[in-house]
Amino acid sequence: xxxxxxxxxxxxxxxxxxxxxxxxxxxxxxxxxxxxxxxxxxxxxxxxxxxxxxxxxxxxxxxxxxxxxxxxxxxxxxxxxxxxxxxxxxxxxxxxxxxxxxxxxxxxxxxxxxxxxxxxxxxxxxxxxxxxxxxxxxxxxxxxxxxxxxxxxxxxxxxxxxxxxxxxxxxxxxxxxxxxxxxxxxxxxxxxxxxxxxxxxxxxxxxxxxxxxxxxxxxxxxxxxxxxxxxxxxxxxxxxxxxxxxxxxxxxxxxxxxxxxxxxxxxxxxxxxxxxxxxxxxxxxxxxxxxxxxxxxxxxxxxxxxxxxxxxxxxxxxxxxxxxxxxxxxxxxxxxxxxxxxxxxxxxxxxxxxxxxxxxxxxxxxxxxxxxxxxxxxxxxxxxxxxxxxxxxxxxxxxxxxxxxxxxxxxxxxxxxxxxxxxxxxxxxxx
Amino acid sequence: xxxxxxxxxxxxxxxxxxxxxxxxxxxxxxxxxxxxxxxxxxxxxxxxxxxxxxxxxxxxxxxxxxxxxxxxxxxxxxxxxxxxxxxxxxxxxxxxxxxxxxxxxxxxxxxxxxxxxxxxxxxxxxxxxxxxxxxxxxxxxxxxxxxxxxxxxxxxxxxxxxxxxxxxxxxxxxxxxxxxxxxxxxxxxxxxxxxxxxxxxxxxxxxxxxxxxxxxxxxxxxxxxxxxxxxxxxxxxxxxxxxxxxxxxxxxxxxxxxxxxxxxxxxxxxxxxxxxxxxxxxxxxxxxxxxxxxxxxxxxxxxxxxxxxxxxxxxxxxxxxxxxxxxxxxxxxxxxxxxxxxxxxxxxxxxxxxxxxxxxxxxxxxxxxxxxxxxxxxxxxxxxxxxxxxxxxxxxxxxxxxxxxxxxxxxxxxxxxxxxxxxxxxxxxxx
Numbered sequence: 001x002x003x004x005x006x007x008x009x010x011x012x013x014x015x016x017x018x019x020x021x022x023x024x025x026x027x028x029x030x031x032x033x034x035x036x037x038x039x040x041x042x043x044x045x046x047x048x049x050x051x052x053x054x055x056x057x058x059x060x061x062x063x064x065x066x067x068x069x070x071x072x073x074x075x076x077x078x079x080x081x082x083x084x085x086x087x088x089x090x091x092x093x094x095x096x097x098x099x100x101x102x103x104x105x106x107x108x109x110x111x112x113x114x115x116x117x118x119x120x121x122x123x124x125x126x127x128x129x130x131x132x133x134x135x136x137x138x139x140x141x142x143x144x145x146x147x148x149x150x151x152x153x154x155x156x157x158x159x160x161x162x163x164x165x166x167x168x169x170x171x172x173x174x175x176x177x178x179x180x181x182x183x184x185x186x187x188x189x190x191x192x193x194x195x196x197x198x199x200x201x202x203x204x205x206x207x208x209x210x211x212x213x214x215x216x217x218x219x220x221x222x223x224x225x226x227x228x229x230x231x232x233x234x235x236x237x238x239x240x241x242x243x244x245x246x247x248x249x250x251x252x253x254x255x256x257x258x259x260x261x262x263x264x265x266x267x268x269x270x271x272x273x274x275x276x277x278x279x280x281x282x283x284x285x286x287x288x289x290x291x292x293x294x295x296x297x298x299x300x301x302x303x304x305x306x307x308x309x310x311x312x313x314x315x316x317x318x319x320x321x322x323x324x325x326x327x328x329x330x331x332x333x334x335x336x337x338x339x340x341x342x343x344x345x346x347x348x349x350x351x352x353x354x355x356x357x358x359x360x361x362x363x364x365x366x367x368x369x370x371x372x373x374x375x376x377x378x379x380x381x382x383x384x385x386x387x388x389x390x391x392x393x394x395x396x397x398x399x400x401x402x403x404x405x406x407x408x409x410x411x412x413x414x415x416x417x418x419x420x421x422x423x424x425x426x427x428x429x430x431x
Numbered sequence: 432x433x434x435x436x437x438x439x440x441x442x443x444x445x446x447x448x449x450x451x452x453x454x455x456x457x458x459x460x461x462x463x464x465x466x467x468x469x470x471x472x473x474x475x476x477x478x479x480x481x482x483x484x485x486x487x488x489x490x491x492x493x494x495x496x497x498x499x500x501x502x503x504x505x506x507x508x509x510x511x512x513x514x515x516x517x518x519x520x521x522x523x524x525x526x527x528x529x530x531x532x533x534x535x536x537x538x539x540x541x542x543x544x545x546x547x548x549x550x551x552x553x554x555x556x557x558x559x560x561x562x563x564x565x566x567x568x569x570x571x572x573x574x575x576x577x578x579x580x581x582x583x584x585x586x587x588x589x590x591x592x593x594x595x596x597x598x599x600x601x602x603x604x605x606x607x608x609x610x611x612x613x614x615x616x617x618x619x620x621x622x623x624x625x626x627x628x629x630x631x632x633x634x635x636x637x638x639x640x641x642x643x644x645x646x647x648x649x650x651x652x653x654x655x656x657x658x659x660x661x662x663x664x665x666x667x668x669x670x671x672x673x674x675x676x677x678x679x680x681x682x683x684x685x686x687x688x689x690x691x692x693x694x695x696x697x698x699x700x701x702x703x704x705x706x707x708x709x710x711x712x713x714x715x716x717x718x719x720x721x722x723x724x725x726x727x728x729x730x731x732x733x734x735x736x737x738x739x740x741x742x743x744x745x746x747x748x749x750x751x752x753x754x755x756x757x758x759x760x761x762x763x764x765x766x767x768x769x770x771x772x773x774x775x776x777x778x779x780x781x782x783x784x785x786x787x788x789x790x791x792x793x794x795x796x797x798x799x800x801x802x803x804x805x806x807x808x809x810x811x812x813x814x815x816x817x818x819x820x821x822x823x824x825x826x827x828x829x830x831x832x833x834x835x836x837x838x839x840x841x842x843x844x845x846x847x848x849x850x851x852x853x854x855x856x857x858x859x860x861x862x
Binding site: 026033148280315 | 449453457460464488559565567569574575576577579645711725727728729730734735737740742743744745746747748749750759760763766768769788846
């Protein structure tokens with residue numbers, strides 16, 4: 001007799017209840033795909049009385065007891081946050097259980113140690129749902145593209161900020177107004193810090209970079225800037241040069257010119273050309289753009305959040321982990337063999353867009369251009385628009401170390417001929 | 432001492448030579464990712480003198496001898512076509528070797544038997560490169576989305592026809608002219624039949640449907656129409672209703688209303704709205720659009736052909752198969768447990784666009800509408816444009832069985848008031 005695979009579910013919020021429903025309603029299909037019936041062993045929650053839809057005999061407040069129960073094979077962790085998720089995961093590994101998680105914060109903070117614990121126990125740790133919801137991206141990076149050399153990943157991986165920036169572009173609203181609308185419509189949480197300040201995207205960037213470059217990268221390694229400083233002017237200036245503003249998670253291999261390559265991992269708003277495949281990713285959708293040496297350009301697009309889409313990713317991992325369990329083998333964890341250095345933001349090559357209000361008199365452009373040159377920054381394009389005794393200069397630079405670019409901006413602010421620096425934003429994806 | 436994994440390469444054309452180069456130039460990275468050095472055991476070709484770049488000691492004309500050699504672990508089959516690829520693959524399985532293939536024609540014709548042979552031998556058969564080149568799509572379907580219920584896949588999976596249709600839209604050229612240009616530029620082969628008549632796309636559709644619906648589907652099950660009948664008028668009419676013409680590979684689960692679901696698998700040109708994510712997939716690019724119950728809409732985009740992109744997919748599979756080999760376990764083959772019926776095209780619900788030249792006199796629209804109604808076809812929109820004593824009627828239907836739609840068209844051609852049926856094309860993706 002083949003006894004069923006038993007699943008312990010930790011957490012029963014939006015994602016957890018979608019997973020639970022699927023485990024119940026699609027039990028036959030899931031069983032056929034795993035090769036063995038799959039049953040729910042229990043559901044650990046903090047307040048059982050808040051879950052009237054869950055059969056009472058499944059509910060428990062003793063999460064630790066549940067994950068270490070002898071009859072449990074697999075643990076699905078959808079609590080989120082660092083603790084108690086980490087302790088429960090480690091307890092599960094120690095008890096020989098495989099874990100499927102949607103916990104980007106925990107994986108980004110402590111992925112190396114967690115993978116080591118899983119490997120030591122000979123069990124699986126899968127977490128496709130942690131990045132870009134339903135979009136299959138971690139497995140393609142870890143498996144499909146593992147024979148290729150990745151050069152860069154650029155992702156729109158946070159739906160809240162993408163919704164806000166999309167609305168700013170559509171309506172001309174400022175950040176505050178667009179955030180208020182997003183909050184009212186439920187696209188932003190009451191405390192939007194994790195999204196708006198880029199913490200959520202930074203955790204996802206760390207996970208993507210780790211897999212793409214076979215290098216341990218944690219959230220603390222990620223340079224992070226949010227979108228609260230993006231102004232209506234920035235968005236308007238972007239449109240004028242054929243661009244749109246997006247919050248990007250960028251993971252890039254930087255050529256060390258013989259001194260050893262490094263990786264740059266960063267999250268910041270940037271202008272991208274409207275012709276770029278990522279530019280048309282609107283509203284709460286997510287997309288991940290990948291460049292690889294042999295494969296060329298790839299893009300993965302879909303819903304990045306929500307109970308059902310995230311549950312789809314969790315269940316895909318659950319079937320994979322279940323199959324591995326039956327085969328008596330753990331799947332391959334990520335490999336950190338390359339162990340590249342993470343490049344500081346100051347030394348990372350970027351490009352800037354700068355808009356300046358200047359006095360419209362001879363020699364101003366020359367003086368401004370000289371300031372860029374003194375910092376070793378070469379200019380790609382300049383557009384000058386006169387209006388009365390003032391003029392607007394819109395400058396897009398070539399690539400230069402980020403520190404040289406920010407020093408240039410600081411120096412421009414001090415120039416007498418420059419009345420104001422009205423917009424500064426990095427530019428990505430321009431030819 | 433861990434002896435290296437040895438790879439037998441069958442075929443050394445565009446894809447094979449890219450694979451060989453990567454195996455040589457990226458040996459360190461590939462070895463680190465597999466967990467064991469990977470070496471080329473030999474390269475089987477028909478004419479060794481045509482391959483001056485390949486070390487002579489690797490070349491052999493004895494493909495069968497090579498795949499069954501004791502020291503060979505993995506076989507990469509990039510010969511294409513049915514024979515001798517099939518016999519060599521079966522010989523490899525029998526000798527206990529795992530196989531990575533890019534052979535869509537063979538997998539679409541004989542996938543079930545080949546998978547059975549691999550399973551019997553306890554070895555792997557992977558073929559990500561067979562569909563949409565470098566785009567990871569088979570592994571996402573087989574693994575990432577295995578916990579979800581797929582409802583449909585719509586793919587642009589043939590670059591040659593997409594190039595031709597893109598050029599027709601851009602220049603107003605007819606099919607013949609655009610094909611001639613594609614041939615001259617090397618986007619179409621001297622004998623373009625496999626691409627233009629939809630055979631290539633049909634093989635890919637069969638593979639996609641098999642994985643998506645856990646149902647064996649072979650190329651012979653696929654309804655297939657090519658693009659040689661698409662006219663400049665069709666393309667112009669599409670633009671007038673906000674659409675563009677694409678050759679689509681469509682795999683769809685059709686609700687049986689309690690009588691058991693079935694699958695429709697078909698390749699034909701169709702109008703899709705320019706707002707659809709697939710509409711902007713231009714030139715020789717490929718994209719696969721997926722709809723799943725929980726995940727919602729997903730899209731996978733990238734290069735669908737070419738030596739390097741296809742080699743990327745082959746090498747990803749090679750690393751996965753190599754890891755499985757070291758773990759002493761075969762990966763999961765596809766599952767055919769659902770075994771849904773393949774629905775005949777005549778019974779498949781589709782929508783049509785029809786343009787008619789009619790006499791501009793009272794009652795013609797009523798008579799035409801009556802003809803649709805008699806066949807049980809309901810009309811979604813009609814646009815009538817008068818010009819002198821003639822008028823043009825552009826009609827888009829609601830969904831109806833394909834046979835009812837084609838019978839309606841045949842009847843319209845016989846109506847005295849209809850001077851000509853100037854364009855008929857199916858419509859996909861309209862709301």
